[in-house]
Amino acid sequence: MSDLLGISLLILFGALFAMSEIAIAAARKIKLRVMADEGSKNANAVLKLQEQPGGFFAMIQIALNAIAILGGIIGEQTLTPYTSELVSLVYTGDLAGQISFLLSFLIITSLFILFADLLPKRIAMIMPETVALRVVNLMNWLTLALTPFVILFNGISNIVLRIFKLPTQREEIVTTEDIVAVMEAGAQDGSLQQQEYRLIGNVFELEARTLPTVMTTRESIVFFDVNEDSERICSKILAHPHNQFLVCDGQLDKLVGTIESKVILKQILETGKAHLNPDILTKEVVYLPETLTLSEALNAFKSASTQFAVVVNEYALIVGVVTIKDLMSCFMGDLVQFDGEEQIVKRDANSWLVDGATPIVDLMKLLEIDEFPDESQYETTAGFIIYMMKRIPKRADFVTHAGYKFEAVDIDGIRVDQLLITRLLDETLIDPKPQHQTDANT
Known part of the structure; x- marks a missing residue:
């Protein structure tokens, strides 16, 4: 009975050490930090153990190996007499001893595998x-009790790691991919709502997208000439009811200042006419480089305390204008509907009419395409088809990529205004050698 009790205790201690090893290694730091902030001392202890795991794992391996050796010795001596009696009931030949030993070995091994490990x-x-x-806490005490052995074996393992130029400690860095993986798991589990998941995903895109993906491009900018008469000013405001306008001297790149539409409205109510006197213009214009990310642009707006900025390129030419509303529409995605023409219009289940200025990242999310060829070379859907064709496309020119057909349907001069994107349900329906086809996959 004492031997059976000894085996039971060995299995119990083996289970404790095996469980502790996996639990300490698998415990999530993010959750532990939350518990530690709430005042859990044990959570702090686990975090410290994870930061310096060498001594702990050395103690675990010493204990597990000692238990395995003792279990083999005691188990064989304890179970062999019983297995011998069982074997003798059916076999009494020369191999009875070996069969009894093998049977006791299988029994003790199975017990340790099942109850002390698995x-x-x-x-x-x-x-x-x-x-x-x-x-x-128990593991810390046992590590302290076995300090001499822990120092010996942990020191030898550190020397071996340094010889092979491997790190002796784990660096725990929470990356964007880790956070996205946690969010996806939360969304699938239901603990994170779909709109919350999409909102957090949009936040990460702020660092990956640049201003040209959200700004009003140069050719779409409506501006006033400083010498324009009242009638033309009013007609522009009626046709393009923006909050703020650029005021230029003859051409867009000769910027004089900006003016708010409410200032012009006040003039009309007071005098009956609109005029662009220099004293009513805002001379302090915020300029942002086109290379800024959306995150950097938000910080720039915060520092400048403005909601409107002019985007310039490296040659100091105006390439667009951007507002806080533009940045927020990117951040909120389709969770909040802003006024204005949609860039992507769904025609049916397998086709979409897309504005040429639509950012390629928005198209990737819509069509669930992981990547486009050489994405760094362009930012818009029009840029994609131009890059793939190596020329300005003509009407009905198209390229195919990732099971979709990208066809230019509206060309204004050298500008690709609109594209028709169609899901290719059956690629055999497409002429294998159309006049203007370019395959993005080649």
């Missing part, structure tokens, strides 16, 4: 933080 590790993987918090 089940404890599965429990620890299911709830690692709960188990880690319960065993961390």
